[in-house]
Amino acid sequence: MDSAERDQLFDRATELFDGLNARDVAAVALTWVDNSGITRVKSVPLRRFAHAAAWGVGASPVFDAFLFDDWIITGRHAGGPVGDLRLHPDLDRITVLAGQPGWAWAPADRHLQDGTPYVMDQRGAAKRATAKLAEQGCTAKAGFEIEWVIGKADTDDFVPATTGPAYGHTRQIEMSDYCADLLRALDQQDVVVLQLHPEYAAGQFEISTAPEDPVAAADTAVLVRETIRAITARHGMRASFSPKVVVGGVGNGGHLHLSLWKGEQNLFVGMTPEAESFSAGVLAHLRGLCAVGCPSLASYLRLVPSHWAGAYVAWGTENRETALRMIEGPHANLEVKCFDLTANPYLVIAGVLGAGAAGLAEQAKLPEPVVVDPVSIEGVPRLPTSLAEAVAEFEKDDVLTETFGAELAATIVDVRRGEMERYKDASPQGIANVTRWRH
Template identity: 65%
Template sequence: MDTAEREHRRARAAELVDDLLERDVVAVAVTWVDHSGITRVKSVPVAGLPRAAADGLGASPVFDAFLLDDTIVAGRHAGGPVGDLRLHPDLDRLTVLAAQPGWAWAPADRYDRDGAPHPQDERGLARAVADRLAVHGYEVRAGFEVEWVVGAGGTDEFRPATTGPAYGHARQVELSDYTADLMSALADQDVEVLQFHPEYAPGQFELSTAPEDPVHAADTSVLVRETVRAITARHGMRASFSPKVTAEGVGNGGHLHLSLWRDGRNLFGGGDGWFGMTDEAEWFSGGVLARLPALCAIGAPSVAGYLRLVPRHWAAPYAVWGLENREAALRLVAGRDLEVRCFDLTANPYLAVAATMAAGLAGLVDRVRLPEPVGVDPADLPDGVRLPASLEEAVAAFEADEVLAEAFGAEFAATIADVRRGEIARFAGCSPEEVAALTRWRH
């Protein structure tokens, strides 16, 4: 980032200050999501926003080595006390927070002190992979499904805050004021919600966001989760996004939807391939399918996630694809998009879109064909191909994958593996109940 760019950012931020003050904003939360999927923050008073936009906010690179419980791993390229980064808020995504009066929010891009992009900046990686697709003439649009459970406040144990049945309107009626406040806050923040409903597990809800640029889709996922958290707290309750809230429960997913576009046309429709796919949509999907075991280290990056990825729980633990098959890891929505169902919300959303796009791009380059679709519950097949049954298996697949290693770069990929192995060691010997309890409120 050169001097001219810094001064441009300073001037633009200065133009925003008066409007923020008129809207009673006193501070801006500048967030990034670490490799363990935890949203971290540095904040600045509104008057300091121009300085933050130009010069960044200081933050140690040690956060690249944080585990979900704030333990720091001594990794190969991260984990020490030396060094400094600068967090530069993206003013294009600056949002006044309806659920947190007095606050605005912006996602951060992380740079070193000399203005070079940090080699382990998650948001920057997502942008870089999207740019690589653009060089080939393609655009990806993405959106996330966000699932969470609402628990009664005042306890670390989970007690659902509603007794209404799965998918039941009674659950929504019982928490009508809460859900209305949530939908109102998201609308005020210009988040386009496609649909919202009670889900299967006790106290569980889900909402889906509209497709957008993949980096902004990840931004929106962060904004949605923090809005859910804030509204839930204001109603005296707690929100958990964990993939396994209780050891015996179903848990929360974090499904990623992607569509591939060229020249304004969605390539998942109007073709002569499977269910109307074009060749390019099939190649993209084939690339994702081929790398699902390695992608699990990114999209299902916690020990708790593998308590969720079990058969007959609609968690999609099989490395297969199918038309509207909700137990297949890849569900094709004909004419619209590809849903990656094995991911959960312990994932860093920027890494999830980056890794999945990299896999899809490799499929495009290599023209990877899809196998036959699966039109039944894969658990009923004698040769159903399971995804990794543990985080350790997923990490091994990630480290062996040359495409993802090239996309992440050696330093970034090594740190991802170090952090994942740190979590494996942290939970070694823990029972499923202990894993669920220790993960429940972290994300």
Template identity: 55%
Template structure:
């Protein structure tokens, strides 16, 4: 889309975004008239952003500069923010190479490497959020009806209509939307895409929901924990692996119709789940959500339609796995890159799957719990060769620095204090 076309549609500037290692979406904006230069030469952005913590404290120095280049193939005019468009970006160094700390560039590379194995992936996100009508930073649920109740749909029907309308205008295909369990909580699911587009769409959907909420005098949060002691926001990933147009998770002779490679893809992920939590459940409040018997998937287990297993296998329709232990503080590009790397390694090594679990793993002797705090997830991540090799030294160092600084920042605080500090960062 050229500048003249954007101007004719009333667009004055393009929000160019990337997601940092703390899971916060950061932005630089380019007026429409300079968009061609931004595409060609990039927008200046400090590499210090690789070491921003969720509260905007910084763990890195001020030296250096990167070039933020918008991907105009994904450029979208924003329906809920008149005068604005949006595009995701990849960050480059000044020699024109993809910055080794750029998560979107990483995901593009990992997806390409998987394709070299003859495998492609389809992915989608389920997005949960809570809506507040409170003043300032206070959280007051914007609806009062029962969990999953039609009352909640009626209470905020106009708001949800505007969310759906804005997303449809932006070309986002929503497959379902409903009230969720926690007070003021809703969920929507978007259609499967290639992994990069799926992550792009997650960023766009979140910011669209945020804008529509503000237009209604409400405030939205995607934080993994909104009220201490309550049910938090997950950000579940649906993922399938394909070869030659055939879904590897169906049509085979294995358990639930899995092919050999489909089972190995899932096995590679299951075996690395503790380490993957450093990417998919990457915040201190993540572990206030990730508790047994809350449908969060707190054990290293998989099972057919088992919502307490970390990996829920879905056989109906187009078979896929749902990764339930990931949440809304994750950088979707990092989380998706980690999953693809783990699944691809599983195929390469011929990983096997344990027996599926058909009950709550918390009730079974011998069930292996996932890490119970962020520090344990970071330790598992630092000991996982596949993820370390895939992400590279610079990105691994930045991720672990951010995680360890968040741990220190929130050390000794009560769950209520942790939630209060982090609720509006996501």
């Protein structure tokens, strides 16, 4: 990044000052998501925002080696005390936070001191994968489903804050003010919500957002989660996005919806050969992708058959038990059902786009679709049943290693192994307890 680029960033951020100041913004939160799926933050007063845009805000690279519980491992490329990075806010995404008066937010790109992009920046990995797909003549649109539960705030156990039945209007009535405040906040932040509804588990809700550019979709997933967290706290409750809040209960998913485009043509409408090849690529690398999309020990408490979690390496049209669900109609898209919200959404985008691009390059073909619950068919392979199995699949997948780069791929593995070692003696209930309020 040269002096002219820094001057441009400074001037752009300066131009934003009056509008932010008029809306009573005191500070801007700059967020990034670590390899354990935790959103980390550094903030600057509004009057320092232009300087931060041009020169960045210091942050140690040690965060790449953080586990979800803030334990720091020593990895092959991360984890030591030496070095510094700079957080540069994306000025195109600056958002005044309706759920946190006095605050604005922007996702940050991590750079070296000289302005060079940091090789292990997860948002950067998503950008590179998006650009690689464009080199093959295609673009993608993406959106995440966000599932969470709301619990009472006076206990570390999970006590649902609402008693209404699954999918029931009673539950939404009990949380009427809360849901309305959440939707108002998201609307004020220019988040296009497609729907909100009570989900199956006790105290569970779900929001789906409109499809957008893949990196923007990951940004939106971060913004939506933190808005949910803020509004929930303002209503005197706690929010959990953990894949298994209570052992034996239904988990929270983080499904990814993805469509492939050439110009104005959605290639999934009518399942074109390109859409098939892209989907076949995702399916072929899905076991390794679990190391980024189902990245925690708690993920494998959720990823079980016959719970609509998508536990099998299979695809089907409107089949909610296959890992890949093909959705038909004018807004046709591919839903990846097996992922959850302990995942870093930027890593999810990078990995899925990298796998799909490999399928495009190979002109891969899908197997026959599965039209029943896969548990009833002999020979349909399971997705990994443990984090250790997912990591082993990830390590031997050359496409994923190339997508993420050797350093980031190795660090992902190191962090996963750190979690496995730290909680190797924990019971399922112990894992659920320790992860419940971290995501």
